[in-house]
Amino acid sequence: MSEHAVVKVKDETGADVTPKSVEIVIGTTSHAFADVAGQGLSLDLAGLAGGEAKLVLTLPDHPALPFSLKLSGTTAKAVGFDGTSPLCCTLSKQTATDGAAGTRTLFVFAFAMTKKHTEIVLAAGWDYHGGADNTLYAKTWRDDLWAGTTYATGTKTTIGKLITPTTVVTLFDFKSGNRTRYIKGSTDWHRMDKVLQGAVATYTAGGETDAALQKRYADDSISIVHVYGYIQDLGVAAPASLLRFDIFSHAWVGGPIMINTWEGSAYSSTTSRDPSDKDGRSKDFASMARVADFKKAFGAGAVAKMWGCQATTDNRTIVRAAARAKDKAAKMKISYAGKDYDISADEIANAVRTKILPGTYMKALATAAGITMYGAPPGMGANLRAVGSRNYMYVDQSTYALEYKWYADALGLKPDVTGYFAYEP
DSSP states (O other), X not given: OEEEEEEEEXXXXXXXXXXXXXXXXXXXXXXXXXXXXXTEEEEEOTTOOSEEEEEEEEOTTSOOEEEEEEEEOSSSOEEEESSSOBTTEEEEEEEEEOGGGOEEEEEEEEEEOOSSOOEEEEEXXXXXXXXXXXXXXXXXXXXXXXXXXXXXXXXXXXXXXXXXXXXEEEEEETTTTEEEEEEEBSSSEEEEEEEEOSSSOOOOOSTTOHHHHHHHHHSOOOOHHHHHHHHHHHHHHSTTOEEEEEEESEEETTEEESSOOOOOHHHHTSSSOOTTOOSOOTTHHHHOTTHHHHHHHEEEEEEEEEOSOOOOHHHHHHHXXXXXXXXXXXXXXXXXXXXXXXXXXXXXXXXXIIIITTTSHHHHHHHHHTSEEEEOOXXXXXXXXXXXXXXXXXXXXXXXXXXXXXIIIIIOOOOOTTSOEEEOO
16 A cells, blocks of 8 residues: 545635645655646655654745654555645545555645735844743734734724735744744644744854854844745735735844844944844835835735834924923023924924834835735834733833824824834835
């Protein structure tokens, strides 16, 4: 008796789909499926080593999709999913008899896939202060987008159920340095793959000493550039498939702080990125070589969100001063970025509108991708909230009531339910 793996794919209409390729990958060795008459795409398992493997399915208008397998046995080979089975696939064991060919055991993988690929990308910065595990906020948001409900406001709220059984959720974890892809499983999530970004994991020892900071800067480890590159590749393989891009990290007006590196002086006055810098910068999209591919990845109605702070003290100072001014045209003395100014509340409003908001990371990404990106209002910090086992970031609208009123009255800007502004392209 021989053992074969068989793959069958249907789309959401029930029509058969012909994959571009199917293979089982063990280590660096690929074993391609062949079209066998009467059996479909199949692979003889004889000779394959037991252990962990990947079933890699490539469909039209999709990126290559890996699924984690476990191969067991020696002469009587068996194959199944490693961990929870993905909801998009039913695995059955069947027996077939074909005259001279004898009896075969068939492990049939029946996939139900959508014609169009969909994906969510999440990036969790390393909390270099050591207090928070930002992957918890990313995974909570993933679970909420599957459930269609969230407790981000502190109470249960209905949101769009954005994740389906075929939606891939890709998580970049800047603490471990790994990019991990998930798809919904029959219980919990099926881990599709986990790949280290760069040559080494993020160096998390040494605190914020000069030596530790220099090592993180110099190491070939995970960078925001890896996230950009993944989105760009997605734009080529599956245009208009990215539904959301969410970043959970420390942040400032200039961008997300993924592991707290810096920009070398040779790059600070240019549009080019410092190749050793791992954090996001508002100028990234001006120098991005594949910005067209980046934009192509995002689908119609896609959004992005930076859940961290914009708690720049100077920005909060000028907003509060403008909000308290009784005469909006009268000059007042304000210190900003180490300089003193005679400026009116009306002039502050104009500066926020024409300089500060357009200079944010959110505005730059929104313009590059042609989507709306949400982020904290300039001058406001993000808080952390736990609701049972769920973990959220939000901006406390009661803490910043004066600032929110001024933004609404002076600029017509109002936050979403979690306290973040929409930055439009």
